[in-house]
Amino acid sequence: MKIAVTGGKGGTGKSMVATSLAVEFAKNKKTVLLDVDVECPNDHLLLSVKKKEFVKIYQPIPKWNFNKCNKCGKCASVCKQNAIVFVKGKYPAFVKDICIGCKACIVACPYGAISETKKEIGTIYTGKNYNVDLISGELKLGELASGEVVAEVRKNSESIVKKLKSEIILIDSAAGIGCPVIASLVGTDYIIAVTEPTPSALHDLKRVLYLANHFQIKHGIVINKYDLAKEFYREIEKFAQKSNTPVIGKIPYKKDFVDATIKMKPVVEINPNYQKIFKQIINQINLSIK
Ligand code: SF4
Ligand code: SF4
Numbered sequence: 001m002k003i004a005v006t007g008g009k010g011g012t013g014k015s016m017v018a019t020s021l022a023v024e025f026a027k028n029k030k031t032v033l034l035d036v037d038v039e040c041p042n043d044h045l046l047l048s049v050k051k052k053e054f055v056k057i058y059q060p061i062p063k064w065n066f067n068k069c070n071k072c073g074k075c076a077s078v079c080k081q082n083a084i085v086f087v088k089g090k091y092p093a094f095v096k097d098i099c100i101g102c103k104a105c106i107v108a109c110p111y112g113a114i115s116e117t118k119k120e121i122g123t124i125y126t127g128k129n130y131n132v133d134l135i136s137g138e139l140k141l142g143e144l145a146s147g148e149v150v151a152e153v154r155k156n157s158e159s160i161v162k163k164l165k166s167e168i169i170l171i172d173s174a175a176g177i178g179c180p181v182i183a184s185l186v187g188t189d190y191i192i193a194v195t196e197p198t199p200s201a202l203h204d205l206k207r208v209l210y211l212a213n214h215f216q217i218k219h220g221i222v223i224n225k226y227d228l229a230k231e232f233y234r235e236i237e238k239f240a241q242k243s244n245t246p247v248i249g250k251i252p253y254k255k256d257f258v259d260a261t262i263k264m265k266p267v268v269e270i271n272p273n274y275q276k277i278f279k280q281i282i283n284q285i286n287l288s289i290k
């Protein structure tokens with residue numbers, strides 16, 4: 001079973017929910033947690049996992065042979081990223097950091113002056129703690145290809161999942177609705193949308209649920225810090241009712257959650273009373289995808 005944990009807005013507690021659920025799941029089933037919030041992965045911190053490098057991720061990029069180049073400028077004209085700067089009469093200049101490796105310039109060059117090489121765009125790490133196997137993707141600083149890194153983490157995780165015979169694959173996605181989030185959600189059985197009782201979180205929740213509906217993936221809402229703004233919490237409940245989306249969990253705003261982050265432990269370890277919240281979320285998911 002593949003479950004994605006996402007949330008339109010950043011900072012809603014998505015990673016806390018993903019790691020706590022992973023720990024609860026892992027008590028009964030072999031569980032892998034994929035941290036694909038590749039720009040800021042931090043599940044290893046929340047679970048005190050000592051991560052080790054599994055594999056580097058590379059992307060194809062073009063390489064020029066100026067002996068063959070006749071300065072026609074065609075490569076620059078086909079580059080949608082504007083990664084090739086062309087000034088008439090000069091050789092094209094390449095801005096490596098913004099190249100997305102589409103290879104259009106290689107195909108377009110009429111003189112065969114461009115060949116393919118590669119650049120490092122990220123790293124996949126693995127580790128284990130609390131019986132949870134963690135696979136974590138990290139985008140290299142300054143790189144743009146976060147969607148590609150997410151896709152590579154998911155691809156590489158398949159062999160690990162097979163080897164470990166994992167039954168539960170939890171995917172902690174990035175916030176938002178962009179390419180890396182879509183790459184995290186596609187092919188999952190259930191989406192947990194984590195939100196909080198604020199107008200901006202509700203606005204972004206609607207956008208992420210639009211994606212869930214678009215991909216026809218079953219989904220439910222978890223409201224974090226629900227008791228922080230009870231009136232707006234009721235707004236979210238109203239929205240959930242109106243859109244026929246189940247609220248599968250609500251989490252109070254308590255100091256234990258801050259302590260858990262500081263101590264780098266899952267909150268269910270800090271205070272076992274929270275186990276019932278995450279067990280209830282698991283039950284709701286199981287009921288929904290039966
Ligand atoms: S398309 Fe080929 S020949 Fe033309 S400027 Fe680019 S590299 Fe040179
Ligand atoms: S590979 Fe694509 S993005 Fe990169 S320089 Fe060539 S055309 Fe531009």
